[in-house]
Amino acid sequence: MLTGKQKRFLRSKAHHLQPIFQVGKGGVNENMTKQIAEALETRELLKVSVLQNCDQDKDEVAQMITSSTGADLVQVIGSTIVLYKESKENKELVLP
Template sequence: MLTGKQKRFLRSKAHHLDPIFQVGKGGVNENMIKQINDALEKRELLKVSVLQNCEDDCREVAEQLSSGARAELVQVIGHTIVLYKESRENKQLVLPS
């Protein structure tokens, strides 16, 4: 579980990132969760964009992705989701305590 200070730190780091995944009409599926999990292992922090034609609510999509990938939900703002998961082999970010 992330503290408020850690979430603020991660939000500042994620501000300059572009979304690398898009959730569309099909919603969240196993393949997408696997790809997001792999990307989180390499990057630790990423953005996901929820398209207008997605039938699910952005909050629901964020919950599905974070629980499926066992990642921390940092932020949902508009149609953009920020996820964080500490990498086992590729540690890049050092969170404030």
Template sequence: MLTGKQKRFLRSKAHHLNPIFQVGKGGVNENMVKQVSDALEARELIKISVLQNCEDDKDTVAAELTEGSQAELVQIIGNTIVLYKESKDHKEIVLP
């Protein structure tokens, strides 16, 4: 579980990132969860964009991705979700 200070730190890091995944009409499926997990292992901090034509709301999408990839939800702002998961192999981000 992230503290408020850690979330604030991660939000500042994520500000400059571009979304690397888009959730559209198909919603969240197993393949997407696997790809998000792999991306989190490589990058630790990612942004995901929820498109207008997505059938699920952004809170549901965030919950499914967070639960499926065992990540921490940092922020939902607009239609963008920010996720964090500490990497096992190459840890780059040091939390305060």
């Protein structure tokens, strides 16, 4: 669980990132969560974009991704979800 100070720090780091995953009409599936988990291990911090044609609500999508990948939800802003998960091998970010 992240503290408010840690979330604020991660939001500032994520500001310049581009979303690398898009959730569309198919919603969240097992293959997508596997790829997101692998990307989180590599990058630690990433953005996921929820497209307009997605059948699920963006908060539902965020909940599904975080529960299946074990990541922490940093922020849901607009249609963008910011996720963080500490990497075991490629640790780059040091949380305050």
